[in-house]
Amino acid sequence: MQALKDADGRVGVGFLDDRISRREFLKFCGRIAVLLGLSETFIPQIAEAIEKTVKNRRPSVIWLEFQDCAGNTESFTRANSPSVGQAVLESISLDYHETLMAAAGHRAEKAREIALEENKGKVIVVVEGSIPTKDNGVYCCIGGKTALQIIKEVEPYALVFVAVGTCAAFGGLPKANPNPTGAVAVEDVVRSKPVINVPGCPANPDVLMGILVHYLVFGRLPDLDAQKRPLFAYGKRIHDTCERRPHFDAGQYVLSFDDYGARQGYCLYKVGCKGPETYNICASWRWNLGASWPVKAGHPCLGCSEKDFWDRFTPFYERIPLISGFGVEGRADQWGKVAVGLAGAGIIGHAIYTGLVRKAEKKAEEIAEQEEKQASESSEG
Amino acid sequence: MARIVVDPITRIEGHLRIEAEVKNGKISKAYSSCTMWRGVERIILGRDPRDAWAFTQRICGVCTTVHAFASIRAVEDALGIDVPPLAQAFRNLIIATQYVHDHTMHFYHLHALDWVNVPNALKADPKKTSELAQQISDWPHSSPGYFKDLKAKLLKFVESGQLGIFANAYWDHPAYKLPPEVNLLAVAHYLEALDWQRHIIRIHAFLGGKNPHPNFLVGGVPMSVNLSSPSVINTEVLSVIKTHVDAAREFVEKVYIPDLLAVASFYKEWARYGAGVGNYLAYGELPEGKTSDIESLFLPRGAILNKDLSKVYDVDPKDPEQVQEAVAHSWYEYKQNKDLLHPFEGETEPKYTGPEPPYDYLNVDGKYSWLKAPRWRGHSMEVGPLARMLVAYAKGHPSVKEKVDFALKKLNVPATALFSTLGRTAARGIETWVVAEYLTDIYDRIISLIKAGNTSTFNNTKWDPKTWPKEAKGFGYMEAPRGALGHWVTIRDGKIAHYQIVVPSTWNGGPRDAKGQPGPYEAALEGTPIHDPEAPLEILRTIHSFDPCMACAAHIYDPSGREIVTVKIR
Numbered sequence: 001m002q003a004l005k006d007a008d009g010r011v012g013v014g015f016l017d018d019r020i021s022r023r024e025f026l027k028f029c030g031r032i033a034v035l036l037g038l039s040e041t042f043i044p045q046i047a048e049a050i051e052k053t054v055k056n057r058r059p060s061v062i063w064l065e066f067q068d069c070a071g072n073t074e075s076f077t078r079a080n081s082p083s084v085g086q087a088v089l090e091s092i093s094l095d096y097h098e099t100l101m102a103a104a105g106h107r108a109e110k111a112r113e114i115a116l117e118e119n120k121g122k123v124i125v126v127v128e129g130s131i132p133t134k135d136n137g138v139y140c141c142i143g144g145k146t147a148l149q150i151i152k153e154v155e156p157y158a159l160v161f162v163a164v165g166t167c168a169a170f171g172g173l174p175k176a177n178p179n180p181t182g183a184v185a186v187e188d189v190v191r192s193k194p195v196i197n198v199p200g201c202p203a204n205p206d207v208l209m210g211i212l213v214h215y216l217v218f219g220r221l222p223d224l225d226a227q228k229r230p231l232f233a234y235g236k237r238i239h240d241t242c243e244r245r246p247h248f249d250a251g252q253y254v255l256s257f258d259d260y261g262a263r264q265g266y267c268l269y270k271v272g273c274k275g276p277e278t279y280n281i282c283a284s285w286r287w288n289l290g291a292s293w294p295v296k297a298g299h300p301c302l303g304c305s306e307k308d309f310w311d312r313f314t315p316f317y318e319r320i321p322l323i324s325g326f327g328v329e330g331r332a333d334q335w336g337k338v339a340v341g342l343a344g345a346g347i348i349g350h351a352i353y354t355g356l357v358r359k360a361e362k363k364a365e366e367i368a369e370q371e372e373k374q375a376s377e378s379s380e381g
Numbered sequence: 382m383a384r385i386v387v388d389p390i391t392r393i394e395g396h397l398r399i400e401a402e403v404k405n406g407k408i409s410k411a412y413s414s415c416t417m418w419r420g421v422e423r424i425i426l427g428r429d430p431r432d433a434w435a436f437t438q439r440i441c442g443v444c445t446t447v448h449a450f451a452s453i454r455a456v457e458d459a460l461g462i463d464v465p466p467l468a469q470a471f472r473n474l475i476i477a478t479q480y481v482h483d484h485t486m487h488f489y490h491l492h493a494l495d496w497v498n499v500p501n502a503l504k505a506d507p508k509k510t511s512e513l514a515q516q517i518s519d520w521p522h523s524s525p526g527y528f529k530d531l532k533a534k535l536l537k538f539v540e541s542g543q544l545g546i547f548a549n550a551y552w553d554h555p556a557y558k559l560p561p562e563v564n565l566l567a568v569a570h571y572l573e574a575l576d577w578q579r580h581i582i583r584i585h586a587f588l589g590g591k592n593p594h595p596n597f598l599v600g601g602v603p604m605s606v607n608l609s610s611p612s613v614i615n616t617e618v619l620s621v622i623k624t625h626v627d628a629a630r631e632f633v634e635k636v637y638i639p640d641l642l643a644v645a646s647f648y649k650e651w652a653r654y655g656a657g658v659g660n661y662l663a664y665g666e667l668p669e670g671k672t673s674d675i676e677s678l679f680l681p682r683g684a685i686l687n688k689d690l691s692k693v694y695d696v697d698p699k700d701p702e703q704v705q706e707a708v709a710h711s712w713y714e715y716k717q718n719k720d721l722l723h724p725f726e727g728e729t730e731p732k733y734t735g736p737e738p739p740y741d742y743l744n745v746d747g748k749y750s751w752l753k754a755p756r757w758r759g760h761s762m763e764v765g766p767l768a769r770m771l772v773a774y775a776k777g778h779p780s781v782k783e784k785v786d787f788a789l790k791k792l793n794v795p796a797t798a799l800f801s802t803l804g805r806t807a808a809r810g811i812e813t814w815v816v817a818e819y820l821t822d823i824y825d826r827i828i829s830l831i832k833a834g835n836t837s838t839f840n841n842t843k844w845d846p847k848t849w850p851k852e853a854k855g856f857g858y859m860e861a862p863r864g865a866l867g868h869w870v871t872i873r874d875g876k877i878a879h880y881q882i883v884v885p886s887t888w889n890g891g892p893r894d895a896k897g898q899p900g901p902y903e904a905a906l907e908g909t910p911i912h913d914p915e916a917p918l919e920i921l922r923t924i925h926s927f928d929p930c931m932a933c934a935a936h937i938y939d940p941s942g943r944e945i946v947t948v949k950i951r
Contacts, residue, residue, distance in 0.1 A: 071442020265612025294590030
């Protein structure tokens with residue numbers, strides 16, 4: 001791949017204009033490759049796709065907040081890579097985001113209108129929070145308009161809607177019984193454009209970047225499951241990627257918080273873990289730059305990325321109730337057997353994931369070195 | 382007379398609208414309206430009280446953790462549960478981290494752009510910026526090359542024509558007064574803080590699994606300590622936490638505080654505006670002993686009236702005469718024929734009587750907000766860092782007194798400057814500094830507890846609902862970064878029978894009451910000069926100085942559980 005140079009002849013128009021950052025940029029591409037479940041041979045393609053976009057016009061992102069808690073916005077600011085600073089300055093154009101934008105009032109609303117007009121049909125619309133429909137939607141108004149009116153206004157300009165967080169994806173907390181405001185999910189309202197659901201309370205911030213890069217590299221949106229969740233992040237159960245899984249299989253359980261089992265890191269199933277019913281990437285990617293995730297930190301998984309978990313999975317500290325088929329204890333045995341099969345199929349636990357990331361980063365370093373060599377040769381020539 | 386509407390107020394959490402009347406270039410009257418409601422307290426009725434923390438935590442993802450702790454303390458208070466000392470210390474570490482993280486992000490990412498002019502930073506001389514940076518701090522990222530690179534990056538961004546979150550703001554407003562070098566320095570730290578916060582918040586992830594929305598537990602904390610296990614809190618995890626504690630403190634001392642003082646020195650006239658109601662309330666935070674031991678609070682409890690620092694009143698949130706809420710101008714209706722109700726008796730029925738959307742103006746003579754109007758002994762009270770620092774200062778808190786006096790001296794302003802927009806913003810910084818030092822102390826206490834063999838993190842004696850009384854009532858306090866937060870719970874037959882939350886941004890952002898007393902936002906805006914009604918930057922400055930959080934502020938509970946009254950649209 002041809003290394004790009006800026007006006008001063010320096011290599012790289014990645015995230016920063018110097019060689020070290022070019023390396024960091026390629027390493028980021030490596031991490032994205034792993035995130036999307038791609039081989040490291042995709043690194044140059046990912047780099048090229050991002051650079052092309054950055055050189056021409058960064059994709060316009062409009063981030064709408066409705067019945068939300070801004071938890072997904074906060075989560076977005078804690079993204080692993082790139083950091084939100086990099087993303088906002090260099091890979092996307094975040095043209096409307098109430099919590100982060102400088103403009104306010106009608107100037108803010110104007111900024112949204114301008115971005116929509118200038119990027120008609122190409123706007124990536126991120127929605128955070130549910131949409132109230134009861135009583136004509138008076139339970140959420142921005143600039144004097146209801147959430148419903150705003151989302152309908154934006155719809156014709158959108159390329160895709162990304163419903164980030166469980167509230168936007170499935171209705172979430174506002175929709176929990178008795179759903180006082182008639183809250184609904186994005187897909188209940190948006191009819192003419194594709195919707196991608198990125199559930200979680202909050203959603204893992206790196207999934208958003210994964211979706212964007214997937215689109216830039218392959219020119220299409222990632223494959224989704226029946227609930228419109230990208231398979232690269234929601235294709236596996238927490239239970240099948242959990243580091244405490246061997247204790248489940250061995251029948252070693254925490255029976256009460258801070259008991260002997262808790263101090264050994266045993267399985268949390270008997271104190272209410274919803275990992276067996278939850279599809280998410282927490283165990284592999286972890287949270288907050290790989291620091292930890294709920295089960296590792298000793299608390300049962302709440303199943304926060306599942307539809308209606310506030311009603312279906314509560315009380316949280318009770319074992320998973322009967323849902324269908326067999327009894328709870330029977331299910332536990334079944335799971336044990338299923339797991340053996342899955343292990344053979346290749347479970348990506350955190351250790352394996354970290355290994356893949358390291359490998360991809362190493363490959364990225366090699367590419368960077370090659371580029372630097374080429375660049376110095378061409379400047380000598 | 383001009384009527385200004387600012388909706389949405391951006392760079393806050395949630396949906397806030399300000400309508401203001403301007404007469405002779407000054408705001409004569411202001412109206413604060415919250416325009417979103419979810420009904421969280423209604424949703425948790427009939428549920429397991431041990432789950433309540435998870436539901437209420439989702440009220441807010443910016444001040445994540447605060448509702449969880451208030452809820453857990455309310456349930457523990459009702460059931461008579463004391464948590465082990467190590468669990469209390471871990472909770473204090475989480476709370477202190479939250480203060481440092483949230484306040485710093487507020488300063489740089491939510492508030493700074495009211496004072497810092499981003500495009501103007503392009504006029505800065507990198508060499509002079511470096512000199513300035515090195516003059517005010519020994520923070521290492523301060524070379525001329527560092528600022529040169531940043532300036533180039535910023536230029537490239539601006540030249541792309543896609544200004545993103547910086548587009549269409551009030552950059553040409555004459556109220557921006559910082560020299561280009563200070564602007565460039567602040568932009569550098571805006572970006573550095575964005576990166577720094579990702580790291581220090583990992584403390585929450587180690588102790589609660591993730592942030593936002595870490596996991597907590599009634600009766601203690603979910604994680605165990607075992608120095609002989611690779612799977613739980615052990616020496617390795619503790620040492621990583623220590624590096625983040627140190628990094629948190631270093632950034633506050635070397636970046637946030639010097640920046641705050643540098644920026645403030647150019648905006649001293651803002652010590653004259655934005656005082657507001659002049660009454661301050663703090664429940665207190667960081668209990669060093671039992672949660673119920675109010676005397677052991679590191680940040681003390683109390684109330685101040687009419688800016689009189691010579692007298693601090695005792696506060697008892699369970700006293701039916703003290704904390705009460707009014708709905709005269711709120712989209713709710715009381716069935717009892719009373720103006721004010723204490724949260725234990727609190728009742729709320731939503732009744733939207735506002736204009737049909739899309740609308741241009743609210744009817745501010747009638748009801749105009751989803752927020753209720755909380756009162757303490759009938760007074761409209763400001764809560765938050767300024768209230769906490771004033772109560773602590775008046776009570777002679779040594780660390781607070783030392784730092785407040787230092788800041789006043791450095792800026793060469795009298796103590797009365799604290800009662801203002803500038804004072805509120807400075808108090809937040811000072812509190813961050815006080816709490817950043819406390820972070821080191823609480824970490825050390827955790828280590829000594831573990832050394833002494835006090836490794837229990839959970840009290841399981843009342844975990845089983847069979848051990849609970851038939852009915853129990855409890856109050857849980859929490860000084861959220863934005864101010865005094867209270868949860869009042871009634872547990873009956875093992876389930877939540879009644880739940881009421883009075884939130885900082887409801888105290889600060891609530892509307893008028895039956896007597897027409899304005900809320901703190903409304904009062905603080907009165908008298909503020911407005912240079913250009915089309916670009917009301919001044920409104921943003923004062924409102925942001927409170928750090929509004931509207932998702933927190935709007936929520937209700939309906940005791941009867943019956944259908945919400947059909948909304949009247951006019």
